[in-house]
Amino acid sequence: MHHHRLVLNGPPRAVAALARALVAAGAAPVPEAVPGPPRLTWTTPEPSPLSAICARHPEAAVGVERFADLGATLDHLVLRGAETTVLERLPFAPAGGDDPPLLEGLALGGEGVPLSPGALAVAAGRVAREPVRLPAAPALSAVDDALLVGAALGRVCVAAGEDPVGDEHPPAVVLAALSDLAAVALTAGAVVHDPASDGELAFERARVLAEAHAVATAERLWSRPGDADWSEWLMYVLTGAVTVVEDCAVALHQPPVPLLALHAEHGATLVERLGHATTRLVATCLQVLVLSGATTAGSGGCARN
Incomplete structure (x- = not known):
């Protein structure tokens, strides 16, 4: 499946007509607290339905964020009529040999072996099928996210505590709790972006899962x-x-915005910091599910130093 977040621009009549066509085809409007360009989310088996509809409404332009389930990149596009302009294609994880913050200290270069992408995809599918748990007050406070993750971690600890930790493989009840924890981390990583609709929440959760899968696949x-x-x-x-x-605690206190970075230096924002942490947690849970033998697709694979 391909996940789209759309922003429509152009003459009001053309934009309204395109919005109606998209909604009729299955796209979901995103409510706006302040009037602005219409936003929609849409999940389709292929990108082609969006291109076909835009071609029939050439007076309106559509800004698009798009990625595929467990895809490698987040694409930013502009569609106007039959023309498509690719603005940027951002990889969810770096190519081998790079060492960005998400992989720093974990990638082992030529000494390690990557896990099977197929096995990781099976683990990601298991996580995606978990029920969506929401904070008591979604996006209201970082405390709600912390409580959500803490409760899921507590279920992992209780399940693990009932079985000797030194056992060679975690029992099924622990793996179920780990899968639930990963699903909760998806939600925590999504709500930090203040999704304004169920469609935006689903878009952000799928994006975190795709990024976590890419990170888990890239690590050796x-x-x-x-x-x-x-x-x-x-x-x-x-x-x-x-x-x-x-990181939820840091976000709760909302410290002053840091000084502008010099040259290429960049300090992570609160949203980026929590996004990195939740993605890292999901990636680790996927790796544990594969390493424990909970998946059977593919072969190969490894554990950390």
Whole structure:
């Protein structure tokens, strides 16, 4: 499936006609607190339906954010009539050899082996099928996100505590709790962007999952599926969840905006920081699901140093 977030611009009549055509085809309007260009979300099997509709409404322009389920990039486009302009194509994870913040300290270069993308896709599908848990007051406070993640982590701890942590493989009840934790982390990573509709929430959750899958696929790790240190990986999960809660605390207090960075230096914003933490947690949960043998698609794979 391909996920789209659309912003319509142009003469009012042309924009209104295009919006009606998109809604009739299945797109969902995004409510606006302040009047502005119409926004919609739309999930389609292929990108072609959007192009076909835009071709019939050449007077309106459409700004598009688009990515595919577990795709490698987030694409920014402009469609006007039959013309498509690609503004940028942002990779969810870097190509091998790079060492950005999400992978810093985890990528092992030539010493490790990447996990099977197919097995990670199976794990991601399991997470995507989990029920969507929402904070008590979505996007109202970072405390709600912290409580949501903390409760899911508590379920992992209770399940793991009922079985000796030193066992070679986590039991099914722990894997179920890990899958639920990953799904909750998707929501925490999504609501930080203040989604204004169910469609925007689904768009952001799918985006976090695609990014986490790309990160988990890009990393070169050491242990192999069925031969990983479960207690060590449990600590990775705990550390990742604690980092999310810590970043929620930072976001809650809303410190002053940092000074402008010099040259190419960039300090992560609160949204970026929490986004990195939630993506990292989801990626770790996907890796644990694969390393534990909970998936059967593909082969290969590894664990951290």
